[in-house]
Amino acid sequence: MxxxxxxxxxxxxxxxxxxxxxxxxxxxxxxxxxxxxxxxxxxxxxxxxxxxxxxxxxxxLAPVRLSVDGEGLVVVRGFAGSERLPWNAVERIRVDTQTRFTSRTEFLEIDTGERIFLLSRFDLGAPCQEVADELRSFRTGF
Known part of the structure; x- marks a missing residue:
């Protein structure tokens, strides 16, 4: 949340x-x-x-998996580290959905062109699509 x-x-x-x-x-x-x-x-x-x-x-050690402000994002990286991503480094924010048998998984995908960060609903404490929408609106200011 x-x-x-x-x-x-x-x-x-x-x-x-x-x-x-x-x-x-x-x-x-x-x-x-x-x-x-x-x-x-x-x-x-x-x-x-x-x-x-x-x-x-x-x-x-790293309960906050993602944070965002006017400068960009801070994403968890590795076991308990983090990485700051300025907005101009973020090429795409999307939700990747996989369905296998009767199971459906979603990941928030933050693509920098060089790296892709994947965060699940369990990492975020919220639905991935909701977080993606908030990130996009935060980025554009709407």
């Missing part, structure tokens, strides 16, 4: 998803301990626990 500040918008991971990841990590850690008599099961459960912890840690 977008937070309104003076001429700045932010989109961030929803807290509910962070809490869900923490609960999943606790459940998986419990499964790991309960599976110690089965080495393969314990290794798989431990690997899943670490993966979920890493995802939760990213949400703690």
């Amino acid at each position: 977008a937070d309104m500040s003076p001429a700045v918008l932010h989109w961030r991971v929803r807290r509910e998803f962070l809490i869900l990841k923490i609960v999943a990590a606790l459940v998986l850690a419990t499964v790991t301990v309960l599976s110690l008599d089965d080495p393969r099961g314990a290794v798989l459960a431990a690997a899943a626990t670490v993966a979920v912890i890493v995802l939760a840690l990213r949400d703690v």
Whole structure:
């Protein structure tokens, strides 16, 4: 969801998803301990626990995935870094929709010509099309 500040918008991971990841990590850690008599099961459960912890840690370290102001965008890059993109570096903002079987995924695509940044609804805490529309209107001032 977008937070309104003076001429700045932010989109961030929803807290509910962070809490869900923490609960999943606790459940998986419990499964790991309960599976110690089965080495393969314990290794798989431990690997899943670490993966979920890493995802939760990213949400703690870089909760804001996208922000915009009059100068341009700041987009999350890598694990928890960010990159400033001036408006003149942004060639295109669009929503990429993929449908496979009965599943539909959408990504906000920010294209600089040299790089493409992809952000999901889970990254943004809002529908991708809504964010794309807000970015376009913010960029043009309408």
